[in-house]
Amino acid sequence: MEAYEIISAVRSGKRPTAALFIERLFDSFIELYGDRSFADDPAIVGGIALLGEMPVTVIAIEKGSSVDERVKRNFGSAKPEGYKKALRLMKQAEKFGRPILTIIDTPGAYSGMEAEERGQGYAISNNLLNMISLKTPIISLFIGEGGSGGALALAVSDEVWILEGAVYSVISPEGAASILWKDSSKADEAANYLKLTADELDKLKVVDKIIKESGPFYSRLKKDISKKFTSLLTLDGEELIDKRYARFRKY
């Protein structure tokens, strides 16, 4: 498939959203709300889940499945309070030695006035700074759209995994085409150059694993996550953050 067809598919609303992954991968889930400062951001769902016997902190960007829910979830565009909630839950996970799974599906961080007023840039930068030194294992799973800084704010992780039909990009192809060529209709061309598909990201070593979407893939994914967490949990905090530093230092 051409890169732009893949993008169109992740935007179509026909792919499963984060909620289904939480349901299929975990045996129970207790959702926790709010950033303790301003509000709860429905674009980010967070809480504690059980992976078999293992308690895991889950933080997911949720686009919503129905029209009403999509509006409520702001189409998966998080605001500063969402990123702050995510960081609060990550710090909580670190305190209690729980591994973290982040599930990412976002067109990007919300670019409205109130997001700017409440420090969208700072909220993201503070997550990057804290995630890189978080002394608990983190796996990030890209399931659909991986939009720029708004995705990276939850993906400074030990392992970055991507579904074969998902994407991760610094900018939307429309944005790239309109900035570079003043012509957003050249988005399909830009999509090819941006190298945003799972295969291209794998070649660039931006992702560590591509998840095939065929067969009993939730149960396979569940096993893989469980195995990876078990192995990462054998590292002590310092080893973990040294490895994570090296992972991102290579770019």
Next chain:
Amino acid sequence: MFLNKTMFLRPKNKLEDDASPQTDRIITCPSCRKKMPVKEISDALKVCDNCGYHFEMHARERIEKLFDADSFEEIMADLTSKNILSFPDYDKKLSESMTRSNENESVIVGTARVNGRKCAVFSMEYYFMMGSMGAVTGEKITSLFEHATEHDLPVVGFCLSGGARIQEGVISLMQMAKVSGAVEKHDRKGLFYLSVLLNPTTGGVTASFATQGDIILAEPNALIGFAGPRVIEQTMRRSLPKGFQRAEFLKDKGFVDKIVDRRDLRDTISSLLSIHSKEE
């Protein structure tokens, strides 16, 4: 990054005057319309003496004018970007930017002194793709923080950026995490990072090292934000109020510690470095 990590020293560049090499040329202040010779502006840190308008400055000029004379020792000066994704026209864009800015990349890094006190410094270049963040930009800033951490130096960073380097795709995005890692190590060692936000500071630079300073200063009226104003207008389907995303607005909202006129910046940097000094 896949580059050799030798650090280079190079002789200081002769300052190119962006407005004109002829110092007797007259320019008009875009803010108050006063006419004045270019030389007068250049000698005054490129600030209009009538209304205080801050003109653009080269990265190198900023270091040379704000730090002790001849104290800047540049490192990694020879690193240049590669067209890693084979993005169309990127090579051409790079060579044009080098000519236009007289720099090899969108940032210069090294060490310098203010009133004799040594610090690590990075300064981003307006005339090189508007300070956009490519892999080399990220590499130079990351290496600078690592150098500062190793040698117990504070970092002064002049941030200016239109955002990510689209032509480097997701590799540009990864620089945000890479630099943040180096900032975090510097931070963890108890060292001081002073970030100075210039016009404009947006996108991935705002969402990473620009807003990770212990203290964040801004030049008056600098545009500072994550999303650019046009993107926000599209999202909101309305025009933005006057002053939105300007330094003064950011200070009111609690995201900037202090707005400092460029003419006072040297003294402010000097005081802050002195207060955070580990030497005495």
